[in-house]
Amino acid sequence: MDTLISAGRVVTGPHGQVLADGAVLVRNGVIVDTGPRREVESRAPAGILRHDFPDGTLLPGLVDAHVHLVLDAGPDPVAALREADDATVAEGIAERALGLLNAGVTTVRDLGDRNGLVTQFRDAVRAGRLPGPRVLAAGTPVTGPGGHCWFLGGEVNGEDAARALVRRNAERGTDLIKVMATGGGITKGGPPIWAPQFTAEELRTIVREAASAGLPVAAHAHGTAGIVAAVEAGVSTIEHCTWIDQDGFRLLDDVVDEIAARGIRVCPAASPDWRGFAERFGHERAEEMFGGIRRMRERGVQLLTGTDAGVSRAVFDDFVSSLEFFAHLGCTSQEIVDLATCEAADALGLGKVTGRLLPGLRADLLVVDGDPLSDLQALRRVRLVMADGRVHA
16 A cells, blocks of 8 residues: 655755655655655545654664674673574564664664574565564674684684685575674673784685675674774774774774775664763773774764664664764764664665665655754654554554
């Protein structure tokens, strides 16, 4: 059935392009018309289903480019995952995905699966069997022996083993490849967060194998050496990118400039609890880390919105708190809305699919009370969410 959605403000494009008293017409999950409300009404069929929000803002659905649907965001999500069977994990994935959807997130990039459960959920959503956002699934992350997130089943030793895992992921229909270029915080007994897990040549092998399957590579990299190796290997995105060295922080301006020049996107994966991180680890240390992200932005690196949802305290239903991190970096509300919609869609290769309210694109829509271009808190006041033409809230 055709659906017409109207609002007092319609965000039609980046850089604050707004149409007053506008509307969008949706047919079979696709936007077929966008324009002034009266004009769209005149072209719509009689008896059409309508949703009218004269005091609201209609904008594209939001994009969270870093989530972990197999983790529950509890005090020890790794232990909870390892103790749960696949059926229990699958139920949790569906529940957590609804939390994202109800918060206005209509596209997510999942960066760590177990036994293909997220890929199966992605396919169920695509087929209309389950509600949820569009999922880009990375499958099993590539890690070293006993390395970060080894419990997801992706331990490899050497280039041949890494190449084989990339091939298996591609054969299972993943949308991208995730590699753990350095250690990480949630893996007890694993390598330090700053320590590289692969050489630049091993990372190049992973990138080449992924490219042969048409897949981008997202590199988890906290440590400076791992960041350098990931850049040299030509990854598509760097996750976290905190420039932690063995003795503190070591940001390299020439490498930052190379990241910008190559168009490698950086996803800070700022948890909704990023302020709590500062409380727990010290404001000075946190501000040094946050300052590195700010410095990258100032030097032209393009950032990507993501929450790290699933790790402890990184909940699935509070995307706005993560977006507030970008305000802390100095971004305006208008810039943040662009980051979370059209810019994120472009970065994930979905610019011709979603991220804008244009005819021919997928009907991923969000209606909120107020004006998020001037007040980011308006994104908390969700009135309607539509993903792939299906209304969910």
